[in-house]
Amino acid sequence: MELQQAMEMRHSVRRYTDRKIEGEVLERLQQAIAEANRDSGLNIQLCLNEPDAFSGAMARYGKFHNAVNYLAFTGKKDRDLDEKCGYYGEKIVLRAQQLGLNTCWVAASYSKGKSAAVIKPGEKLLLVISIGYGENNGVARKTKTTAQLCRTDGTMPEWFLRGVQAAQLAPTAMNQQKFRFELDGQTVKAVASLGPYTKVDLGIAKYHFELGAGEAAEWQWAD
Ligand SMILES: Cc1cc2nc3c(=O)[nH]c(=O)nc-3n(C[C@H](O)[C@H](O)[C@H](O)COP(=O)(O)O)c2cc1C
Numbered sequence: 001m002e003l004q005q006a007m008e009m010r011h012s013v014r015r016y017t018d019r020k021i022e023g024e025v026l027e028r029l030q031q032a033i034a035e036a037n038r039d040s041g042l043n044i045q046l047c048l049n050e051p052d053a054f055s056g057a058m059a060r061y062g063k064f065h066n067a068v069n070y071l072a073f074t075g076k077k078d079r080d081l082d083e084k085c086g087y088y089g090e091k092i093v094l095r096a097q098q099l100g101l102n103t104c105w106v107a108a109s110y111s112k113g114k115s116a117a118v119i120k121p122g123e124k125l126l127l128v129i130s131i132g133y134g135e136n137n138g139v140a141r142k143t144k145t146t147a148q149l150c151r152t153d154g155t156m157p158e159w160f161l162r163g164v165q166a167a168q169l170a171p172t173a174m175n176q177q178k179f180r181f182e183l184d185g186q187t188v189k190a191v192a193s194l195g196p197y198t199k200v201d202l203g204i205a206k207y208h209f210e211l212g213a214g215e216a217a218e219w220q221w222a223d
Helices: 003-009 023-040 057-061 081-098 158-168 198-213
Strands: 043-047 070-076 102-106 123-132 179-184 187-192
Touching: 003 081, 003 198, 023 043, 023 081, 043 081, 070 081, 081 102, 081 123, 081 198, 158 179, 158 198, 179 198, 187 198
Parallel strands: none
Antiparallel strands: 043 070, 070 123, 102 123, 179 187
16 A cells, blocks of 8 residues: 555544454564654654553543554653654554554543553653554545645645645644645745644644655755
């Protein structure tokens, strides 16, 4: 499965079967996590067969079922932490989709105190992503229009439109989609508006934008 297809197929899945993550799938998932940790400096931990974080009222209210595996995102408390977790987390999420797994980003619907993640001094646990074999593959949801998610000076190059279309598929907290891509020449500025976890959402949307826009056109992110 190509990454474009993985973006299209991915939907949040909150109910999982008993099937274990093991063998080659587990190895490849661990490789993706190791790569993300190396490139980002984050400390992303795979917690397997750990039911406690998703056994409380929050998880039930959030409609989670059999969520016993999750990725815990811990890292140094700096100003880039949220965006980094979004960007590198979505890389792992799309890799997981390619491996036949399902996922759901979770910032609120779990018991943070019962997570199995090891949090080092100076670090914090920002959020988790539940992962496993879903009871189903989830469903498509509503999205803002491309016009609502970008600003241009009138012209809209094909690569930019493809980037924004890919970002439409990006998961965001409460499906708020509070991000916008602004085009100035060949430079793209990614902007997050105020709200809970909008910086995480921005990191996720930026990774999708990069995949959609591709490398054929010469464009760059604004600083
Ligand atoms: C940063 C972030 C935090 C999220 N937190 C939760 C959560 O606490 N509980 C939950 O059920 N879903 C959570 N979600 C999943 C979103 O509700 C979901 O991604 C969004 O509604 C879009 O649906 P989709 O993922 O199927 O495209 C979160 C998503 C993101 C990106």
